[in-house]
Amino acid sequence: MAARSTGGKKPNILLRSMFNNSPQSLWFQRFMLDGIVKTLGSTPKKAKIIKTRIEGIPAEIITGWAQPDGRTLLYLHGGAYLMGSISTHRPLASALCRITSARGVIIDYRLAPEHPFPAALEDALLAYGAILASGVKPEKIVIAGDSAGGGLTLALLLALKQKGLPLPAGAYCMSPWTNLYECNKSGHFHRTGVKHRQDRYVRYASDLYAAGSDKKNPLISPAYGDYAGLPPILVQAAKGELLRCDARETVERARAHGVDAALEIYNSRVHVLQGLAGRSGLGRSLLIRGGRFLADRLD
Numbered sequence: 001m002a003a004r005s006t007g008g009k010k011p012n013i014l015l016r017s018m019f020n021n022s023p024q025s026l027w028f029q030r031f032m033l034d035g036i037v038k039t040l041g042s043t044p045k046k047a048k049i050i051k052t053r054i055e056g057i058p059a060e061i062i063t064g065w066a067q068p069d070g071r072t073l074l075y076l077h078g079g080a081y082l083m084g085s086i087s088t089h090r091p092l093a094s095a096l097c098r099i100t101s102a103r104g105v106i107i108d109y110r111l112a113p114e115h116p117f118p119a120a121l122e123d124a125l126l127a128y129g130a131i132l133a134s135g136v137k138p139e140k141i142v143i144a145g146d147s148a149g150g151g152l153t154l155a156l157l158l159a160l161k162q163k164g165l166p167l168p169a170g171a172y173c174m175s176p177w178t179n180l181y182e183c184n185k186s187g188h189f190h191r192t193g194v195k196h197r198q199d200r201y202v203r204y205a206s207d208l209y210a211a212g213s214d215k216k217n218p219l220i221s222p223a224y225g226d227y228a229g230l231p232p233i234l235v236q237a238a239k240g241e242l243l244r245c246d247a248r249e250t251v252e253r254a255r256a257h258g259v260d261a262a263l264e265i266y267n268s269r270v271h272v273l274q275g276l277a278g279r280s281g282l283g284r285s286l287l288i289r290g291g292r293f294l295a296d297r298l299d
Helices: 013-018 023-040 086-100 119-133 148-163 194-210 244-256 281-298
Strands: 048-054 057-063 072-076 103-107 141-146 170-174 233-238 261-266
Touching: 023 086, 048 119, 057 086, 057 119, 072 086, 072 119, 072 148, 086 103, 086 141, 086 281, 103 119, 119 141, 119 148, 141 148, 141 281, 148 170, 148 233, 170 281, 233 244, 233 281, 244 261, 261 281
Parallel strands: 072 103, 072 141, 141 170, 170 233, 233 261
Antiparallel strands: 048 057, 057 103
């Protein structure tokens, strides 16, 4: 569907910067994301952060609301597999831990293009394995992620199934990026050129992450996965964002394989509105529903 125009306006400087697919801009995009998050979100005061390493991977343990049953939330951050970090997503992960009443684990998985597929998935597998090895039962583990982290969450579930490892109790995905093969997304945007700029950036990011691997590999594009036997999944996406297509496609596939998969499409154009829970009533309600979904799986 073509992008809608409002008098021929071009994307503003922020959109041009964040969706610039020139390689020399990546360092600036990482810097910009870190700065934007610091102005939009803050870590809840009750959160206690413990810096650590898990199998050599930089990580943080989030405590402050953990129940004595050992319930643990593994959080995988977004950022198109090219950017994002513990620091950019600590506020969102901490808020979700508070709602879920769980101990949190968030990792700095390796990023492309320095470390393309399967580096991020390998790090997620190591982190999940370390949680199991610490004595936490799989039925007391849940996984959540946003954008690329949402796709990585589903890829992790598929990888665990392939390896015959114990599966967690459930997963919560916010605007997950699940189809890196088909990157010409359909979207509604009010500014001329924004849709096509985002389309180009999605192709650029998928090329850097896949690095020549088959983009239809379900561990790269979970939209092509076999979901049979996986735990319950909740997916949320905005009505006016590119990745709503991925969300719908993936949930339909999971349901076809008999999985208890729920889809919530919210009326907004904001990607991962849950990250603005401190400033948006809708974002807050979405995050609360996601946290309660995970808590119900743990209970």
